[in-house]
Every structure is written in C-alpha cells, then in structure tokens.
Amino acid sequence: MPATKNTTPLIKWLFYMADSNLILSQRNSEWCGHGPVLEQDIALTNMALDQLGQARAYYQYIAHLLNQDVQSPEQYTNEDELAFLRDNRAFHNLLLCELPNGDWAQTIAKLFFFSHYQYQLLNMLTQHEDDTIRAIAIKSLKEVTYHVRWSSEWVIRLGDGTEESKTRMNNAIHYLLPYLSELFNPADYELSLKAYDIESLKEKYIAAIEDVLEKAELPIPVSFHINLIQQKGGKQGLHTEHIGFILAEMQYMQRTYPNMEW
Amino acid sequence: MVNPSTISKDELSILLEQIHDPEIPVLTIQDLGMVRDVSWVNDHWKIVITPTYTACPAVDAILEDIGTLLNQQNIPHQLEVTLSPAWTTDWMTQQARQKLKAYGIAPPVEQSDHVCGIQLFQKEVTVHCPQCNSDQTSLLSSFGSTACKALYKCNHCLETFDYFKCH
Numbered sequence: 001m002p003a004t005k006n007t008t009p010l011i012k013w014l015f016y017m018a019d020s021n022l023i024l025s026q027r028n029s030e031w032c033g034h035g036p037v038l039e040q041d042i043a044l045t046n047m048a049l050d051q052l053g054q055a056r057a058y059y060q061y062i063a064h065l066l067n068q069d070v071q072s073p074e075q076y077t078n079e080d081e082l083a084f085l086r087d088n089r090a091f092h093n094l095l096l097c098e099l100p101n102g103d104w105a106q107t108i109a110k111l112f113f114f115s116h117y118q119y120q121l122l123n124m125l126t127q128h129e130d131d132t133i134r135a136i137a138i139k140s141l142k143e144v145t146y147h148v149r150w151s152s153e154w155v156i157r158l159g160d161g162t163e164e165s166k167t168r169m170n171n172a173i174h175y176l177l178p179y180l181s182e183l184f185n186p187a188d189y190e191l192s193l194k195a196y197d198i199e200s201l202k203e204k205y206i207a208a209i210e211d212v213l214e215k216a217e218l219p220i221p222v223s224f225h226i227n228l229i230q231q232k233g234g235k236q237g238l239h240t241e242h243i244g245f246i247l248a249e250m251q252y253m254q255r256t257y258p259n260m261e262w
Numbered sequence: 263m264v265n266p267s268t269i270s271k272d273e274l275s276i277l278l279e280q281i282h283d284p285e286i287p288v289l290t291i292q293d294l295g296m297v298r299d300v301s302w303v304n305d306h307w308k309i310v311i312t313p314t315y316t317a318c319p320a321v322d323a324i325l326e327d328i329g330t331l332l333n334q335q336n337i338p339h340q341l342e343v344t345l346s347p348a349w350t351t352d353w354m355t356q357q358a359r360q361k362l363k364a365y366g367i368a369p370p371v372e373q374s375d376h377v378c379g380i381q382l383f384q385k386e387v388t389v390h391c392p393q394c395n396s397d398q399t400s401l402l403s404s405f406g407s408t409a410c411k412a413l414y415k416c417n418h419c420l421e422t423f424d425y426f427k428c429h
C-alpha cells in the first residue's frame with residue numbers, strides 16, 4: 001500500500017489535481033466506441049487521454065516526493081500504485097468529475113465546467129514557485145485550451161440548436177450546478193498552500209462561463225452568485241455513491257493481479 | 263564498439279537520428295524537436311527528452327529504443343524526461359515538415375501561440391491537401407487518430423487527411 005499518511009498540504013493538493021483528472025478521464029473514456037459520430041467519439045477519447053497524461057504527471061511528482069522520505073527500497077511507491085491501489089476515501093477528486101455521463105449534453109457540460117476551471121487555475125499556476133508544478137501547468141494548459149474550445153462550442157451548438165437540444169443542455173447545466181460550489185470552496189490544503197487566489201479564480205471562471213452561456217442563448221443561473229445549494233466533500237475524500245463503481249472498474253486488474261504489467 | 267571518450271556530441275546526435283517516433287515513423291525524435299539536451303556529465307552522456315503531449319504514449323518506446331541503441335554501442339548514458347520548456351510544433355525542423363507532407367500528413371502551418379487563445383469558432387487556417395496540394399480543405403475534427411493530429415477533408419480530391427496541429 002502506498003504510504004500516504006502524514007502527507008503534506010502539497011501532496012494532498014497534488015492528489016486533488018491528479019485524482020480529478022484521472023476520474024474524469026475514466027468517465028470520458030466510457031464513451032469510447034459509443035460516441036454519436038466517429039469524429040466526436042475520437043475527440044472525447046483524445047481528451048480522456050490528455051487528462052490521463054496530466055494525472056500521470058501529478059502522480060509521478062507525488063511518488064517522487066513520497067519516495068524521498070522512505071527508509072528502504074521496498075517502500076518505494078509509483079504512479080500505478082497511487083492510481084490503482086488507493087481506496088475511495090483517499091481520492092480527492094471533485095465530485096463533478098465522478099458524476100455519471102448521462103446524455104451527450106451532460107457529458108459536454110461536465111467537461112465544459114471542468115475545463116474552464118482548469119484553464120483559469122492552470123493559468124495562475126504557470127507563475128507558481130515550484131518548478132515541477134509550473135512545468136505541468138504550462139504543458140497542460142495547451143491541451144486544456146483545446147478542451148475549453150471544444151466543450152464551449154458544443155454548449156453553444158446545443159444551446160442554440162433545436163428545442164430538444166436546448167432543453168437537454170439546460171437540464172445538464174442545472175443538474176451539475178450544485179457541484180460547482182465545490183470548485184471555490186477551498187479545502188484546508190488549498191488554504192495553507194496559498195498557491196492561488198480563489199476569489200479571483202471564481203470571478204474569472206464565472207465571467208468565462210457566463211460569456212459562453214450568453215452566446216448559447218441559455219439562461220444564466222442565479223445560483224452562480226449566491227450559492228443556493230452546495231455539494232461538497234470530494235476534495236476531502238467524501239464522495240457520491242458513484243465513485244465506488246468507477247474505482248471497482250478502473251482498479252480491478254491491479255487488485256486482482258497485484259503488480260501485473262502489460 | 264565505441265569508446266565512450268571518443269564519441270563526440272555531434273556523432274552522438276547523428277546516432278540519435280536512428281530513433282524514430284513509433285507513431286509517425288517517418289520522423290526522427292530530432293525532427294520533432296524532442297531531444298532537448300545532450301551533454302557529457304562526469305562519466306556518461308545525459309540525454310534529455312521532452313514528450314509532445316503529457317500522455318504521449320511514444321515516450322516509453324523512445325526511451326527504450328535509445329537505451330537499446332546506446333547499450334549496443336557501449337555508450338554510457340542516462341536518460342531524463344522533462345516537461346519544461348513545454349514542447350511546441352515550432353521546434354519541428356523544415357526538413358521534418360517536408361517529410362511529413364511527403365508521408366501524407368499536412369505539416370503545422372501556424373505559430374503555436376495561436377492555440378493558446380480560447381476564442382471560440384476560430385477561423386480555420388488554410389491547410390493544403392498533402393495529396394493534391396489544393397487549398398480547398400475543411401476541418402472535420404480538431405482531434406484525430408493521435409493526440410498531435412486533427413482530421414481534415416480535401417474538397418478537391420475528396421480524400422480525408424491528418425493535419426499535424428499546432429501545439
């Protein structure tokens with residue numbers, strides 16, 4: 001088992017970043033072979049791959065940090081252990097990332113809300129004092145830029161499409177809305193790291209989201225500003241019932257055949 | 263067998279030209295700009311590689327290929343992967359772009375700063391069809407068969423083709 005006790009705020013935060021990417025990657029890859037048309041199936045699985053790559057970069061850094069403190073080589077951990085052998089309470093991903101894909105609109109909306117958040121956050125992290133975090137941020141930002149454009153264009157296409165697509169897009173946004181407050185509800189490790197200003201992050205995020213919703217001719221939800229309903233816990237390891245199913249599928253091979261390799 | 267003290271940096275660079283990207287075999291890792299540094303450190307060559315994308319599945323294969331090649335030649339070495347500075351298509355050589363086109367993949371036409379904006383529904387750049395050279399082409403999807411490619415269609419010869427997108 002990975003030695004994840006006594007972890008520092010930095011390591012907890014790295015898990016937050018890694019796990020959010022890994023879990024959404026796992027969700028998005030569920031579309032592989034099921035997309036509405038081939039090009040969009042490929043697009044979504046490409047983005048799932050980007051998210052997996054970004055998750056790996058964080059897990060590798062966590063493993064590097066944890067391994068600095070171990071006494072003997074058999075205690076060394078690695079990215080695979082961190083992804084495949086931790087239990088759901090150890091996962092710090094946003095609840096948003098673990099929610100079911102639902103229909104196409106809901107899948108789009110999840111990626112839309114997450115990638116805009118990443119875009120603003122990574123932009124801030126490109127100035128971070130830690131060389132590795134800065135490098136990951138600069139590298140990931142280029143990939144996330146494509147995700148932001150792709151998902152936003154879909155929100156507009158569906159919102160400004162037919163009655164049916166508009167209704168579905170609107171429903172998806174309202175279904176996910178309660179999970180957005182978690183983005184800006186700082187966890188203790190975020191507060192102690194002081195790596196970014198959450199208030200200014202929130203301001204930029206809402207402006208970007210509202211801009212797209214306006215172009216999509218979708219109503220802008222009031223709860224953006226007043227946080228009527230709040231869902232939280234993911235950042236602290238308290239999840240929805242969905243996480244267990246995701247981990248069961250994702251971790252099956254490594255748990256059934258420990259240390260297996262392709 | 264090569265005596266480690268006698269191989270020069272230039273010779274090592276030429277040797278590394280034998281390493282190809284497994285996904286686009288027509289290109290070497292030098293063509294792509296993936297080799298960031300080659301330097302002699304104490305008693306071995308240190309070679310620094312950068313991935314094209316964070317999830318670039320070719321990196322592990324490339325590291326293995328370099329290791330095998332250098333071991334065969336008895337060249338002491340250490341391989342390192344770095345994410346910084348982030349890889350960009352701007353580093354692709356002119357020769358690489360010509361090879362890509364001849365291989366049937368349209369080479370990147372813009373500077374990478376283009377992709378860093380989030381303006382939506384951007385005007386499509388004019389990409390010439392690698393088959394018939396027509397500029398009457400249209401974007402089918404900004405995501406293609408691998409992370410580095412977009413999918414285009416030629417409206418003249420009606421073939422679809424890969425575009426190595428700016429990054």
Ligand SMILES: [Zn+2]
Pocket residue numbers: 391392393394395396416417418419420421
């Ligand atoms: Zn053509």
